[in-house]
Amino acid sequence: MVKVIEVEPVTRLEGHGGLRVVLDDDGKVQDVQFNITSTRFFEKFLEGRYCEHIPRITPRICGICPIPHHLTPTKAVEDAWGVKIPPAAYKLRQLLQNAKQYSSHTLHFYALAAPDFLLGPFADPALRNVVHVINKMPDVGKMALKMMDFGQKLCAAIGGKSVHPISAIVGGMKKPLDEDVRDKFLKQIEDQVEWAKKTVDIGLKVVEDYWDVVANVGVVPTYYVGMTKNGIHDIYDGDIRIVSPDGEKFDYPPQKYLDALGEHIPEHSYATHMYYKPAGYPEGIYRANTLAMTNCADKMATPLADEALQAMRAKIGNISHHTFAYHWARLIELVESIEVIATLLQDDDVVNTDCKTLDVQPREGDGVGITEAPRGLLLYHIWSDAEGICKKANLLVATNHNIAGIEKTLMHVAKQVFEDKALEGLKLPDPWIK
Amino acid sequence: MAVKVAFMQLSDCWGCHQSLLNNHLGLLPVLPALEIVYWPAVVDFKHDSLKARENGSVLVGFIEGSIRTNEDYENVKLMRDKCALIIAFGSCSCYGNVHGLANQWNKDDLVRRKFSEVESIADGSGGEPTEHTPGFRDKIVPVDEVVNVDAYIAGCPPKPEGIVSAIAFLLGQKPFPMNDLAFCNDCSIKDNCLLDTGKLCFGPITSIGCSLKCTSNGNPCVGCFGPAKTVDSRAEKLIGMTKSLASISSGDKKNLYEFLTLFLNIPLMAGFDLAGDILKQVKKYGSPSTPLANLPPTTEEIAGGLMAFLRDNPDFTEISNVCDTCPRIIGSKSTMTRVKRDYEGLPNMEDCLIEQGYICMGPVTKAGCGGLCITVNTPCSGCYGQTKWGVNQAERFADTVLKQFNVSLSKDDLLAQVKDPIGTFEKFTLASRKGGV
Ligand code: SF4
Ligand code: SF4
Ligand code: SF4
Ligand SMILES: [Fe+2]
Numbered sequence: 001m002v003k004v005i006e007v008e009p010v011t012r013l014e015g016h017g018g019l020r021v022v023l024d025d026d027g028k029v030q031d032v033q034f035n036i037t038s039t040r041f042f043e044k045f046l047e048g049r050y051c052e053h054i055p056r057i058t059p060r061i062c063g064i065c066p067i068p069h070h071l072t073p074t075k076a077v078e079d080a081w082g083v084k085i086p087p088a089a090y091k092l093r094q095l096l097q098n099a100k101q102y103s104s105h106t107l108h109f110y111a112l113a114a115p116d117f118l119l120g121p122f123a124d125p126a127l128r129n130v131v132h133v134i135n136k137m138p139d140v141g142k143m144a145l146k147m148m149d150f151g152q153k154l155c156a157a158i159g160g161k162s163v164h165p166i167s168a169i170v171g172g173m174k175k176p177l178d179e180d181v182r183d184k185f186l187k188q189i190e191d192q193v194e195w196a197k198k199t200v201d202i203g204l205k206v207v208e209d210y211w212d213v214v215a216n217v218g219v220v221p222t223y224y225v226g227m228t229k230n231g232i233h234d235i236y237d238g239d240i241r242i243v244s245p246d247g248e249k250f251d252y253p254p255q256k257y258l259d260a261l262g263e264h265i266p267e268h269s270y271a272t273h274m275y276y277k278p279a280g281y282p283e284g285i286y287r288a289n290t291l292a293m294t295n296c297a298d299k300m301a302t303p304l305a306d307e308a309l310q311a312m313r314a315k316i317g318n319i320s321h322h323t324f325a326y327h328w329a330r331l332i333e334l335v336e337s338i339e340v341i342a343t344l345l346q347d348d349d350v351v352n353t354d355c356k357t358l359d360v361q362p363r364e365g366d367g368v369g370i371t372e373a374p375r376g377l378l379l380y381h382i383w384s385d386a387e388g389i390c391k392k393a394n395l396l397v398a399t400n401h402n403i404a405g406i407e408k409t410l411m412h413v414a415k416q417v418f419e420d421k422a423l424e425g426l427k428l429p430d431p432w433i434k
Numbered sequence: 435m436a437v438k439v440a441f442m443q444l445s446d447c448w449g450c451h452q453s454l455l456n457n458h459l460g461l462l463p464v465l466p467a468l469e470i471v472y473w474p475a476v477v478d479f480k481h482d483s484l485k486a487r488e489n490g491s492v493l494v495g496f497i498e499g500s501i502r503t504n505e506d507y508e509n510v511k512l513m514r515d516k517c518a519l520i521i522a523f524g525s526c527s528c529y530g531n532v533h534g535l536a537n538q539w540n541k542d543d544l545v546r547r548k549f550s551e552v553e554s555i556a557d558g559s560g561g562e563p564t565e566h567t568p569g570f571r572d573k574i575v576p577v578d579e580v581v582n583v584d585a586y587i588a589g590c591p592p593k594p595e596g597i598v599s600a601i602a603f604l605l606g607q608k609p610f611p612m613n614d615l616a617f618c619n620d621c622s623i624k625d626n627c628l629l630d631t632g633k634l635c636f637g638p639i640t641s642i643g644c645s646l647k648c649t650s651n652g653n654p655c656v657g658c659f660g661p662a663k664t665v666d667s668r669a670e671k672l673i674g675m676t677k678s679l680a681s682i683s684s685g686d687k688k689n690l691y692e693f694l695t696l697f698l699n700i701p702l703m704a705g706f707d708l709a710g711d712i713l714k715q716v717k718k719y720g721s722p723s724t725p726l727a728n729l730p731p732t733t734e735e736i737a738g739g740l741m742a743f744l745r746d747n748p749d750f751t752e753i754s755n756v757c758d759t760c761p762r763i764i765g766s767k768s769t770m771t772r773v774k775r776d777y778e779g780l781p782n783m784e785d786c787l788i789e790q791g792y793i794c795m796g797p798v799t800k801a802g803c804g805g806l807c808i809t810v811n812t813p814c815s816g817c818y819g820q821t822k823w824g825v826n827q828a829e830r831f832a833d834t835v836l837k838q839f840n841v842s843l844s845k846d847d848l849l850a851q852v853k854d855p856i857g858t859f860e861k862f863t864l865a866s867r868k869g870g871v
Binding site: 007009018035038039041044048050061064107126131134142149152161166261262264266267268270280358362381396 | 444445446452458459462465477481539544545548549553554566574590776783806809810812857861
């Protein structure tokens with residue numbers, strides 16, 4: 001008899017999804033579906049809006065990473081209208097993007113992922129959550145909260161609001177940081193860098209404890225998509241980079257995205273599947289997000305992070321297909337973000353009032369903007385009419401970039417679990433929290 | 435005993451929950467009082483576990499998001515069945531939010547653009563995904579179109595402090611301990627009692643302990659220290675005054691508003707509407723004692739009377755808008771002579787943005803955020819919702835600003851210069867427009 005295993009909903013996930021695994025008579029995995037069950041049609045209702053209002057609407061795509069959804073369409077409109085922004089605005093946006101990266105990666109590690117590792121995957125569902133982690137490991141919990149708080153407050157200071165920021169405008173930024181505010185954040189930097197390092201240590205300990213899992217579960221070769229600036233890891237600006245399963249790298253400027261990125265409309269999910277176009281679907285299915293970014297990058301942008309990347313590469317290779325290494329790569333990015341924040345907070349451009357080009361004129365044409373959001377590449381393609389009203393928009397968001405790859409990974413893991421019974425022999429550590 | 439709460443997410447962005455989590459350390463005191471029985475974003479309980487609960491057995495249900503899919507619709511019904519109180523949490527749930535702008539098109543147009551037409555579809559696939567997907571409803575609607583809602587927390591997202599104080603309120607918690615004596619005991623202007631001059635002052639029922647700043651500046655006490663354990667004899671006078679609220683001055687209305695926010699910890703300023711009689715409901719179902727439960731009877735009478743008044747006079751709660759909390763000068767040296775687009779120039783930080791030529795939704799948007807957007811030199815776009823419903827919002831905006839601001843444009847000119855009226859005036863609320871688009 002065919003057996004269907006349903007997980008509804010998939011928890012600790014942004015967005016709405018269920019998981020279905022279908023097994024045949026012999027217990028073989030027939031099908032794995034990741035059903036994303038909601039979408040809101042931003043691709044349509046942006047039509048008719050003032051192009052400069054789009055960045056005030058699209059943050060509502062995701063409350064965890066609204067910052068990239070604020071900055072990326074701004075860049076797309078600037079591309080369409082041929083607007084150059086002042087250096088101060090560039091740096092403020094970079095700082096904003098990294099502040100988000102810092103709080104989001106902390107949230108992801110401690111609130112979404114750590115409960116599994118710290119309590120062990122077989123813990124009581126009533127307890128396997130961040131609230132329980134805070135209760136049981138108050139020091140670590142409070143440190144995590146203070147890290148997220150720093151990132152979110154910095155986002156709010158620059159963006160006006162941390163959830164759904166408003167300060168970026170076509171032509172630059174509406175306001176720089178106030179000096180006294182900047183100084184307040186600078187004072188906390190030393191602690192924050194320490195805590196980021198401590199988080200990496202916890203992460204490394206987890207990797208060690210779960211080495212059997214990291215090395216053996218969900219090791220799936222796919223393509224990867226990310227962004228680099230001249231080959232270096234960057235989350236605010238750069239080109240699209242694709243890495244093939246055997247490590248070949250291909251670069252595309254944002255405007256050439258249609259040469260690289262193909263969209264497949266599945267029958268079972270509102271989040272569409274992306275793939276590397278020259279390789280076709282499903283062969284070209286890629287993954288995005290942290291490990292994809294470290295696979296893409298020749299090196300990290302900052303010293304501590306690069307050191308951490310080299311350490312990871314020494315252990316699992318230059319191009320890694322280890323799904324569980326996503327957590328590791330996330331911590332490397334976490335370190336980079338706090339290093340970038342430290343550098344930028346000391347740069348007087350972030351308090352420079354010359355942060356907006358006064359001369360901005362709409363013109364007819366289309367433009368593309370990309371950034372790397374905390375969950376993966378983000379792309380906006382916006383068509384403007386001569387008055388600056390949006391005629392059409394296309395959005396490729398992190399969920400699109402991830403979902404096919406996640407499904408492919410789940411298929412692999414399902415086979416490991418149900419066919420090879422691979423999990424039964426796995427070495428799992430004693431949970432830190434019992 | 436911990437209070438059972440459930441958090442449901444419909445079609446939305448997770449941001450209201452992020453905003454709740456943004457309280458970070460501020461959450462620690464409330465968490466032990468909550469027993470979270472459903473919260474897919476954070477906790478591992480599955481859908482079936484909520485279904486299996488007895489109807490009405492969860493005290494408070496927070497619903498984030500608006501209704502786009504059939505699954506959203508079912509989930510709203512399920513929450514109503516299981517929860518004694520339903521809170522519409524955030525502007526998606528209250529008004530539909532930006533994705534309500536999709537209501538300008540038919541479902542088929544939306545589906546065609548996203549699943550068939552977009553430029554990146556490259557392998558001949560396309561069409562609405564229908565396998566194990568819930569299907570879309572024709573139009574986006576806010577939660578109260580489907581079930582009764584007991585209370586609204588507006589904002590996209592609602593402010594972190596506002597959410598926590600809403601939760602604290604529902605749990606019957608007070609932010610400050612109550613002292614024995616009432617404020618009048620310490621009052622710095624006892625001999626010129628404000629109540630005698632006809633001003634609404636809440637000193638007789640408010641706890642002592644503050645720095646007396648308000649009365650020392652000649653302003654009435656608005657109750658920020660919370661209720662006292664005993665009341666002052668002047669409370670009789672206060673009762674009398676609160677019985678004829680319909681005729682009080684606008685200054686007194688403001689005091690009242692602040693009083694309810696601070697004293698009873700009802701986060702009205704966070705956009706928390708008293709659409710349903712929360713107190714009655716909490717009392718009826720509630721294991722948690724309400725903030726009123728342990729109060730002197732006089733205090734309870736006054737506070738209860740005010741709540742009932744607010745419930746029956748929804749207009750009354752519409753008095754505060756974003757301009758009320760905005761530091762910029764109205765009647766400044768600037769005048770709107772044409773409508774500017776947001777990308778034009780860079781406004782100064784002192785003058786009202788409308789008077790500098792930009793469309794700012796402040797005067798027609800419900801207060802609650804404290805004017806966040808304006809602090810970064812950006813006009814309000816209306817995320818806390820309209821201050822008045824059931825009217826043409828574009829016209830109402832024009833009428834309001836022509837009356838109150840330096841604007842030298844005719845109504846027709848002003849409106850003609852706005853090329854995207856729906857996206858400008860109803861960005862967050864189109865799905866709540868009665869009679870549709
Ligand atoms: S109200 Fe705003 S923050 Fe809350 S879920 Fe909706 S879009 Fe997100
Ligand atoms: S219109 Fe806007 S800028 Fe002017 S006072 Fe009101 S909120 Fe402030
Ligand atoms: S200023 Fe307006 S748009 Fe901005 S947060 Fe407040 S209500 Fe929302
Ligand atoms: Fe899309």
